[in-house]
Amino acid sequence: MATTTAPTTESLSDAVRRQSMAEAHTIQAMVDYRDAEMARTALIESSLRRKIERSAIALTIGEATGMSEARIQLRLSIADRVRDKTPQVWEAFVDGIIDFSRVRDISATIEKLHREESVARLENRVVGYAADHTGTELRQWLRRFVQRVEADLAVERADAARKDRHVAVAHGDDSMSWLNAYLPSHEAAAIEARLRKEARKPADPDDDRTVAQREADLLVGWCTDSDAATSAIDANIAVTVGADVLAGATPGFAESTDGCWAVPAPWLADVVATGGTFWHRIVVDPVSDDVLAHEYVGRFAPDTLAVALQFLHGVCQAPGCMVPAERCDLDHRIPHPAGPTTGDNMGPLCRRHHNLKGHGLLHWSTSPPAELIVIELYPPTPAVEMEYVAA
Structure with missing residues (x-):
């Protein structure tokens, strides 16, 4: 009589680990093939012929794996960066402890770090965190890591990126269009919070619009100053700031309570001064993260x-x-x-x-x-x- 074994969480974990190991094996095979081809073509006397054959390496790997050249080149660059700068991360990938998506996020963080000691700190800490947390949690952790260990450089990048803020309109089919805005995170968060709060207020019984439709109509109203606009809009936004950053002793960021975004602390001054939002400032100890103070820095008094x-x-x-x-x-x-x-x-x-x-x-x-x-x-x-x- 046939018997079956009920699946367990251990068997699921083993399956995921084997899948990660297979990913690592595939990418390692790509790297090995690339390295072998680079060694072979190095013997070609004609520089033009050597350049042509090397340019086709990614295409050849793509044909064998069913991937595009761009995806192959991305995987090869990630492998080179992680193997060379954080060998512990690469070893964890080969052992199936972390998967390729986490390795990709770690590689992107390595690219942002400019100091060798910062990369060393990342290598010593990231594997343990990545193995026990979701991909979303890891991305937030990595962003905070960069902002804390190289805050001065991160602030410079944020200031440079802020200069690229813009709005774009893309007209599509069926008489509809996309309105896209590249904005500082704290301003986008305030807009999002206001939209959500206003759209979820009790509506007229005859109003059969969905919440998403109300949000869209409100945005149009605010932008065009039509009857849909309202001046009685408020929202609660809280940020966490290190005491040393608030005092101006070190450069740093004000971070949202959910960890989804952070901006250089000085950026908030202009927005707070407008008084349109309930801004909360939570000051924390830079070492222990203990809450040192909670201040209301917006114009309107919070409910309490x-x-x-x-x-x-x-x-x-x-x-x-x-x-x-x-x-x-x-x-x-x-x-x-x-x-x-x-x-x-x-x-x-x-x-x-x-x-x-x-x-x-x-x-x-x-x-x-x-x-x-x-x-x-x-x-x-x-x-x-x-x-x-x-x-």
């Missing part, structure tokens, strides 16, 4: 701070005004961006008194001895010791 200020003050802070705080605007005593989005610099003002303040007819003022925030109507009385006038 807004609710706390509503509970703290209860009503509009204009003299004698009893409009409930939850129906008021949260106003900066020292106008943003000079003034921070913090509890001691914000308070509720109803829309009427907020407008008066905006026209210079209402002033926030502080009495230093008691450290209590009060509001004076214009013109201020002599008892006011310090006051801040809205711009």
